[in-house]
Amino acid sequence: MSDLIEKGEETGLDIMPSFDFVFEKESEQQTQLAEHRAWLKSIKHERPLPKRHFKVAVYIRYFNQTKYDNYLAFHKQQFIDTIGLCPNWEFAGFYVDEGATAPNMETAEAWSKLLQDCYDGKVDLIITQKVSNVSKKLSEISFCSRILATLEKPVGIYFISEDIYTLASYYQDDLKDPCFLPAPDWQVLPDDNSEVRGMLHD
Numbered sequence: 001m002s003d004l005i006e007k008g009e010e011t012g013l014d015i016m017p018s019f020d021f022v023f024e025k026e027s028e029q030q031t032q033l034a035e036h037r038a039w040l041k042s043i044k045h046e047r048p049l050p051k052r053h054f055k056v057a058v059y060i061r062y063f064n065q066t067k068y069d070n071y072l073a074f075h076k077q078q079f080i081d082t083i084g085l086c087p088n089w090e091f092a093g094f095y096v097d098e099g100a101t102a103p104n105m106e107t108a109e110a111w112s113k114l115l116q117d118c119y120d121g122k123v124d125l126i127i128t129q130k131v132s133n134v135s136k137k138l139s140e141i142s143f144c145s146r147i148l149a150t151l152e153k154p155v156g157i158y159f160i161s162e163d164i165y166t167l168a169s170y171y172q173d174d175l176k177d178p179c180f181l182p183a184p185d186w187q188v189l190p191d192d193n194s195e196v197r198g199m200l201h202d
Contacts, residue, residue, distance in 0.1 A: 016047045017085040019127070019160045037163060046168035048158055050086040054125040057092040057114055058083075061133040063099060072096075079127070092123045105140055118148055118155045130161035 048054060058079045062072055076094055083089050095110040105111060111134060117123045126148075128134065134157075135141050145166040148155040156167030 057123040059128040126157045
């Protein structure tokens with residue numbers, strides 16, 4: 001627990017910076033996200049500890065339907081600025097796959113490279129916007145998260161939208177558990193409306 005923050009116990013430098021810039025102010029998902037976060041308040045909750053040294057990689061799924069040519073560059077800078085609020089976090093780079101939907105993990109070139117870098121010890125914390133950036137198959141996400149958690153130096157994934165950290169203590173009771181999600185009936189958040197904005201995820 002020394003490397004984790006429990007919700008409700010965040011003070012001073014222990015507060016993880018907010019990545020809420022990934023949300024549109026008028027997104028059709030806001031109601032669902034609000035309900036999801038309200039539910040999360042009812043469970044024991046942990047996040048990566050800012051004062052611990054992490055080698056942080058950001059995984060982005062980018063589907064360009066925006067009129068702004070520099071949208072991706074602007075969004076990357078937001079991540080860099082937010083990660084910079086944690087002096088002990090070392091930025092390990094961006095890993096960007098393009099496409100409207102997440103492919104099979106093995107065909108996602110940037111994701112595959114990111115996993116290899118995790119195995120090579122270059123990354124020990126992955127930050128991405130939401131679960132479906134990586135896969136829509138919960139079995140794939142669960143399996144991958146468990147494999148990363150059992151490395152000699154465990155690697156965690158922090159999903160911003162769902163506010164889930166895969167190395168939280170309550171996911172570690174049984175590393176063979178096929179589902180790391182907080183409840184059996186938990187579901188992947190729905191896709192954004194691709195007609196509303198250019199997206200950094202599917």
